[in-house]
Every structure is written in structure tokens, then in C-alpha cells.
Amino acid sequence: MTQAPVLKVENLQTRFKSVQRDKYVHAVDDVSIELYPGEIVGLVGESGCGKSTLGRTIVGLEKASSGRVLLDGVDLSALSGAALRDSRRALQYVFQDPYSSLNDRQTVGETIDEALVIAGTRSPEERNRRTKELLDQVGLASAVSDRHTRELSGGQRQRVAIARSLAVNPRVLICDEPVSALDLSIRAQVMNLFLRLQKDLGVACLFIAHDLALVRQAASRVYVMYLGKIVEHGPSQELYDHPSHPYSQMLLASAPEVDPRIEKNRRGPLMIGEVPSPTNPPSGCRFRTRCPLAVDDCAKALPPSRVLSPGHTAACTFAGDLHRGKRSALLQQEVSAA
């Protein structure tokens, strides 16, 4: 990648006040990611690992407690008021639930029109033309324009939401599980829409999902997140073929297989135990409480990121061995169970 990243997140930290006094929930802890123009990047992890919070913090829906978000090299945390709103507009968010993300009182036309007004399109004719164009881009007939959003199906509503995001000409689209609330049959359609838009418009896309197969199909690079931290990151082909963090290995192995014969012969429950509380994360490596490879040293310090191949890093002491296939978290689990 010789291009400059369009979105650069540096050491971002988001914490929430806990119900317990003087304690904080570290939802996102020291996360750095990069997005290059026109690429789709996946962000995967279990529920509650902070992937949605990371997305929401990047677009400013949650307040970052430290760290920086740079959009085209401009530090957003240094801006405020109207200047911040204007700069951050290039960063758009697609919500998981298309039912609550649209105002039921508005028609489809009004919803998109409002986004165009916010983006500063003055002339009504121009807005009309753009509304038609945007609806066409997301595969909706312009006749939908006069319908109330509550009259539409989930898939249609998500298309409207995407059209609304595109109305402000974003450079980066952060999609928070954009298809998981949709019917299986609609999912593929909306996914294909994303791929087409990314190709046609060159919008970079951070795709937050727990559906690993979906991410593999769409993303060129993948970040794996666990308990507020990025544990592994790399090109998706490489990462899916050679997962090198014990967590990634177990996460990938726990995805159900389509073939029932393989599914039946799978090793037992792969993910053992619960995710520890982010209020009180384990010392050292955060995965050590569930890791079959954990040794005493893992509790002492955060394992450094190891570069395994160009662009592929994993934060585990044994990453090198795991990457070369000398060890496996999955085999180790069987050994310790026996």
C-alpha cells in the first residue's frame, strides 16, 4: 500500500463509568487501525468485545477518552462545533437495525433530502435529482420516494439508510453489522450492494460483523478484536488460512460448517469459559484466562505484536509457532482435556 490511509485511528481508548464506584469499563483499549481508500476491512470478534463501540467512537457517537482519529490526515479530535461536523461528514455509519435508524414520520424522499440539505445542497431541483440518483444507486425505484419509511421492508429500509449515508459523499463507511438484522435471502442482495458501491464509488468500508464467512467474502483485510484490543490483523486470505493468535484460531474453528457430516465430527465446544469483565480485565494478555496455551509469563506483560508476514501481525508470544503450524490452540485444547 503506497497510498496514504484515508482513516487512521491511533491508540483509541473509550471507557464508560461503571455502576461500581470509581471503576471504568474499558470497552476500547488502545486500538490502532488504518483504512486505505476503496478497501473493505473486516472487524470481527465475539459480542461485547467492543467492536461496535470502536465504530461508534470513530464517528463520534461515543466520546474517546484518549487517542486520535485522523481522516485524510486531519486530526478530528482537534476540531469542534461546525468545523468538526463538516469534517466528520466524510465518515458515515450504517446502523445494524434499519427499523430504528430511520424516522418513521418521514418519507423516503424527505429522509434523503434532509441528508442532502445537511450536506449543503441548496437548490431543490439538484436535491431532487440527487435523491433519484441515490435511490437508483441502492437499487430502489424512484417511486418509493413518496412512501413512508414504515411502509418498507427491512431490506428496503437498509437500502434507504445506505442511500442517506451516501448522500453526503462519504470517504469512509462504517457498517455495524449492516445485514445481521435482515432475512437471510435479503442479506446477499444487500452485501452485493455494498461490494458494488465500494467498487463504483471507491468508498472505504469498515465492516463490523460476527459473521466470519461474510467478512471473508467481502473484506481484503481483517482485524480480530478481543476484549477491547486488536489481537490479530492481516490480509483476509492469509488470516483465514493461517490464524496465528489462539483466539483467532478458536474463533474461526467455532464457526459452524455447512456440511452436516463435517459439523457432526467437529471437536466439542471450542470456546471455553465466559468473556472476562472489561471492568476488571486480566493482567498481561487479556485472552490468557481462556487460552489453552497460556503460561505464567502471559499474566506479567502484554505480549508484543509480532509481524508474521507482510501486513500480518498477532499479539501472542507463540504467534510465530502458531503461524508456522508448529503448535495449535485447538490441538493443545485436546491435549489438556485428555
Next chain:
Amino acid sequence: MNMLNPILARLNKMPRAALITIGLFFALGTFAPWLAPQDPSTQNLLEAGLGPSAAHWLGTDHLGRDTFSRLIIAANTSLVSVGSVLGAAMTIGILLGTIAGYHRGWVDDLLMRVVDVGLSVPSLIISLAVIGIVGPGYWTMVLALALAWWPMSGRISRAVAVSIMSKPHIEALRVLGASPWRIYFGHLLPGTIGSVMVYATADAGTAALAVATLSFLGLGIQPPTPEWGQMLVDALPYLESDPRQVLLPGLALTAAVIGFNTLGESIALNRIPKPLTRRMLAIRRAEVASWSKENSDA
């Protein structure tokens, strides 16, 4: 007709008797000047205290004024004063409530503590204090009652505003970079007004009772404007000799209050989040009871 069907279906679900009572109240109140058969203020001492007759359908009062006309004009007085009290109270309540719900943080804390203080003092005492300072009169009464009434609508508006602000479609606007003005006036305020107006219906009965109470005490609407509470006071000396004079305005007031309460509760139960409604309805029932107790004590 197609446009009317959903409205009719909704009306059908409401308690019919209450709906008819309130419908009648609104019709009489709105068209009172044209409906009243006689001038409500014309005195004729020769006909004072007469029972029902062809000339005076419901008889006359102690000054010989036509009771039927006075009752109808009093509906108008009541409608207008209740409307202005609720209008003023809702305006203050919705504005402060939505500001608290929009800003949260210390603004929210401050405004809600003010609301708490307002709610903890009985509304009759607030009204009496205001009237005591400014002096009795129509607009003083409206002001006094509005000051006593706004904390409740402020509390509800804030609850509604908070729930609207946390909806993803407001978050989507923030991500689009909408200005605070657009979010507040374009989305938050219209959404809140709709829900809080529903609650206002439930409050109208208590407000009507409060207007009557203050007028009964001589602190609200001043004679010769016909008003139910005031008609009760005028008729009080004749309670034993001619109970008709007391009964008629009493019945009119009772019907209006019960009608508003029943209708308001049925609407509120359908439209506003359940736990909130339950608490609010309980508070309001206690409120109605306290005003009517005040009435009987006086």
C-alpha cells in the same frame, strides 16, 4: 371516508360515554355565544329563583338570570381557561423538558431538581401563593395554574425527549453532521409535542376542577362572567331552599371532570410507555382528590 376510517376505529376503542360528554363539552364551549338562548347576564329580580319553565328551561338563579344560558357560557369560560392554562404549562414544560433531555448532564440535573421542587409543593398552594402576591383576576389565575402545572409536563417531556434522543435515527443525524438546531426543532420537539399533548388530555379534568376551585374561592374568574365554581358559590345560600341551583353547575362540572379523566386515561394508557403512565395516573388521581377535597372544605 378512507381517511376517516383509522380515526373512527380509534374512537371506537375509547369509552363511549366519556367521548360523548367531552364532545358535547367542546361543542357547547366552542359555540356557546350562539347556543345560549338568552343573555346570561341579564338580571330580572321579579323572576329570581324560579324553577324550570318554558321561558327558562332550567329555571333562574337568585338574580333572575337564565341558568341554562349561564351553564352553556360557563362551558365556554371553562374551555378557554383550561385551554390557556394547559397551553401555557405545556409550553414551559415541553421547552424545559426537551432542553433537559437534549443536553443531559448538569443542565438536566438542574432542571429536574427544579421540577422536583415544583412537584413536591401541592399545586393549590403554589396557585394561592401566586394569586396572593399578584391579586385575583383571570390572567393571574391562568398564570398561577400554569406555574403549578408545568413541572408535571416538564417531567414527562424530559422522559420522552430522552427516549427520542437515544434512538438510532437521531444518532444517524448526528453522524450526518446535522446542526443541534435541526435535531432539536426538526426531530426532537415535534416528536415530544405529539406524545405530551396526549397526556394533556388526561390533565384537562384536573385543570377544569382547579379553575372551578379558585373561582369558588373568589380567586379565579370574577363575576359577572359565568363559571361553574362561581355559580356554586352564588347558589350556596339557597342550598336547602332550592338545591336545583347548586346541583346543576355541580353536575356539569362533575361530568366534565370525570369525562376528561376517563378519556385521558384511556388515551394515555394506549400511547405513553406503561410504567410512566401508571405512576403519572396515580399522582393525578391523588391530585384530583386533593382539589375536590379543597372544594368541599371551603
